[in-house]
Amino acid sequence: MFGKGTDVCCGSCPHAWPNFKNLTSAEMKEMSESRFQSSFTAGETIFKAGSPTSSAVFLSSGIAKIYLEGFDGKKIILGLAKPGYLLAGPGNYVDSTHHYSVVALTDVSACFIDMNLIKSYVQKNPLFAEGYLKDISLKSLRIFYKMISLAQKKMPGRMAEGLLELADEVFKSDEFAPILSRQELGEFTGMAKENVVRILKEFCNEGIISTNGSTITIMDKQKLQLISANG
Amino acid sequence: MFGKGTDVCCGSCPHAWPNFKNLTSAEMKEMSESRFQSSFTAGETIFKAGSPTSSAVFLSSGIAKIYLEGFDGKKIILGLAKPGYLLAGPGNYVDSTHHYSVVALTDVSACFIDMNLIKSYVQKNPLFAEGYLKDISLKSLRIFYKMISLAQKKMPGRMAEGLLELADEVFKSDEFAPILSRQELGEFTGMAKENVVRILKEFCNEGIISTNGSTITIMDKQKLQLISANG
DNA sequence: GGCTTGAGTTGATATTTATCACTATATTAG
DNA sequence: CTAATATAGTGATAAATATCAACTCAAGCC
Numbered sequence A, B: 001m002f003g004k005g006t007d008v009c010c011g012s013c014p015h016a017w018p019n020f021k022n023l024t025s026a027e028m029k030e031m032s033e034s035r036f037q038s039s040f041t042a043g044e045t046i047f048k049a050g051s052p053t054s055s056a057v058f059l060s061s062g063i064a065k066i067y068l069e070g071f072d073g074k075k076i077i078l079g080l081a082k083p084g085y086l087l088a089g090p091g092n093y094v095d096s097t098h099h100y101s102v103v104a105l106t107d108v109s110a111c112f113i114d115m116n117l118i119k120s121y122v123q124k125n126p127l128f129a130e131g132y133l134k135d136i137s138l139k140s141l142r143i144f145y146k147m148i149s150l151a152q153k154k155m156p157g158r159m160a161e162g163l164l165e166l167a168d169e170v171f172k173s174d175e176f177a178p179i180l181s182r183q184e185l186g187e188f189t190g191m192a193k194e195n196v197v198r199i200l201k202e203f204c205n206e207g208i209i210s211t212n213g214s215t216i217t218i219m220d221k222q223k224l225q226l227i228s229a230n231g
Numbered sequence C: 001g002g003c004t005t006g007a008g009t010t011g012a013t014a015t016t017t018a019t020c021a022c023t024a025t026a027t028t029a030g
Numbered sequence D: 001c002t003a004a005t006a007t008a009g010t011g012a013t014a015a016a017t018a019t020c021a022a023c024t025c026a027a028g029c030c
Helices: A018-022 A025-034 A115-124 A126-152 A155-171 A182-189 A193-205 A221-229 B018-022 B025-034 B115-124 B126-152 B155-171 B182-189 B193-205 B221-229
Strands: A002-004 A036-040 A045-047 A055-061 A064-069 A075-081 A101-104 A108-114 A209-212 A215-218 B002-004 B036-040 B045-047 B055-061 B064-069 B075-081 B101-104 B108-114 B209-212 B215-218
Touching: A018 A126, A025 A108, A025 A115, A055 A115, A064 B126, A075 A126, A075 A155, A075 A182, A075 B126, A108 A115, A115 A126, A115 B126, A126 A155, A126 B064, A126 B075, A126 B115, A126 B126, A155 A182, A155 A193, A155 A215, A155 A221, A182 A193, A193 A209, B018 B126, B025 B108, B025 B115, B055 B115, B075 B126, B075 B155, B075 B182, B108 B115, B115 B126, B126 B155, B155 B182, B155 B193, B155 B215, B155 B221, B182 B193, B193 B209
Parallel strands: none
Antiparallel strands: A002 A036, A036 A108, A045 A101, A055 A108, A064 A075, A064 A101, A209 A215, B002 B036, B036 B108, B045 B101, B055 B108, B064 B075, B064 B101, B209 B215
């Protein structure tokens, strides 16, 4: 399914990027009428690092993984995008190129908004520009802390942190389906997939989590927070 | 030495942040007249993570290290700041707090500019806002690549990359004084100081660099680039 | 159904990296 | 000048982590 997105105005979309609130209704209407919508099935690539940032992408439903491509095809999953998350990245104002790749983890429907339009609002609308700055700043900060975690915490600490992030920020629940494979969980927490298995098993044995079939449930959140904090 | 910086206008300062070119002459004059200047000797802290971002800081001379504070007092040096580098960080638009610390490596003289003034120019001056976005975007990108390097390269690769960054981007010369101690070089390349020593020695033995007293000279840049690229 | 494929899992092993203990060499303070 | 302190350097060891080689199990396919 794809096409011009003329059905609902972005202004009334419950999943819109918060910063769109700073647009005038004329700007909102213009943007809304010029956007494109497209669907992706789980596993499909929404955009790849290296491709031009011709559009800003927003999910209206589904979840996608955002990852950096390293050496030898190794990946680092920076985080998961949900509706309301601006998918454009810092390359937009540097070399007009994406520097991370985005792949749908579930079936996804996405809105594509012309980047030149976004950039023109940045120039015309100071509040919108400030909102964009806030967005990119917050994402930078998260990268800082991800970097500290990867560089200084040991595997159990990183896994605990990763599970807490999935529970608290992505799924908003202490019980969640394994939207990420063990391989991906490893790319998310910076370890080999074999070690993901071992550490999850360890957490199970200690009663910190339980893995019912393919669902992970956090049983002892305090302990998990302790492990995360102590590295 | 410190005080109001009324001697030279920022507009004619050869070390000014490039984005200041986008200010009107009235804005430039206002900013120039309200700024404060201060000096730091090598080793002194310019600001600490956690402190409020009340001012944007620019060096007019000297070099400073920018680092994240991790666990157990461990540090990650993100990079070195020279004149022309905006020292404010992404916390400014998130929680008005610095998230990295900055310490002078050489004697430094610095200009402090009221952050509210900067923020007001972001709102009044779209070109300035765009320049700010570009600045923060570029810094984000660098963090991406630093992160990949730390997560996926092995020690020799990280050291090679670090030396190349010092030569090509900081000192603009293949021979440079050891402004960073072995400890700091370790914080910069993500390894223990003992391993810094061992790898530098290894590089010496292979004729890739030479350490004359306390100066590092890159002898075989191609080889260094190869080591950096191959992880 | 039987076959293939890929994810999950496990144990053994190799590699990488940190830590520890110590010496040497500076550099600074008194 | 000398003691004290920080940095540099070295080797041995321990810890952390990746890699390799199986094996299991389930899903999809001819």
